[in-house]
Amino acid sequence: MSKARIFSGVQPSGTPTIGNYIGAMRGFVQLQDEYDATYCVVNQHAITVPQEPKRLKEMTRELAALYLAIGIDPNKSTIFVQSDVPAHTQSAWLILCHTGLGELERMTQYKDKAQKQEAVNAGLLAYPALMVGDIILHDAAYVPVGDDQRQHIELTRNFVDRFNNRYGDVLVKPEGIYPKAGARVMSLQDPMSKMSKSDANERGFVSMLDTPNQITKKIKSAVTDSIGEINYDKEAQPAIANLIEIYANLSDKSTDDIVQAYAGKGYGPFKTDLAELVVSVLEPIQTRYEKLLSSSELDDILHDGAIKANEQANQVLARMNKAIGIGY
16 A cells, blocks of 8 residues: 655755754654655745855755655655746646635735835735645645645645546645644743744744854843743743743653653753753754765755656656646
8 A cells, every 4th residue: 555645845045943843854753764855955936035046056056965864765756856847837827827816915924025025026916826836746635734834735726626537537636734732942042933034033942053162152141031940831931931841842741741850950960961962963963964964865865856846746746637638
């Protein structure tokens, strides 16, 4: 019996944080054993905002290397770069022609970004159609995404229903796989805000490529409170609760285990041990990452992934074109 297919795409928009790792990336490694997994660096999504060309190329390669470094296995999963598979942008036109303008204008991310930008390009409005194409071209039954992507999953499901109702059973209708409770990591400087790599305060997040010294400084400077006790209380002590969740997610210990282990010890020893834990998790990933970036292995893996992804995507695109009547 063949495994169900999953697809996930990630933009090359800077180095992921430990929040991204705990909330999503680590889960991708686990999912590849349960599903027929396809992971994509969606570099064409990145150009809805201005990019420096040389840096975009570098970030695309760096993100692919990081995904392999955390444990994505090219023998189990397909990993490729979006621009290597032309069917993604080709399908987006077909999708746009079957999607209402109002559907796109209602997308929360479009409305938020449109308010912040002086000049809004058409790509910002249309990019959800490309996202729909990313998913359906790989016959994905499931899509692991963050809670902020629920609207995009619904757009995809609605499109598939509309397309299949009109043309027959052509496309697979996907379901979202959303993060479990406790997987949402908050800022080290503001426990009310999600940890973000775009945070203006660099002490608010730990990058997956931070040095041991940087990691230790950021963890030790994390905000706490005046209570001075290690308790897992998200209401009264949200900052400490956030640090406990990071500890629990990166170790085999429960939040209760951690609270008991540091009872009466104060914040200092706890932060020191947490910093050492984060370093111990990230160092082997960073070593593998550096090795991949400086060898041809990464390019070989992405080349092979592109061949597999093109074969799959072209089959679905051909089904769509035939159904619509494109061709002669």
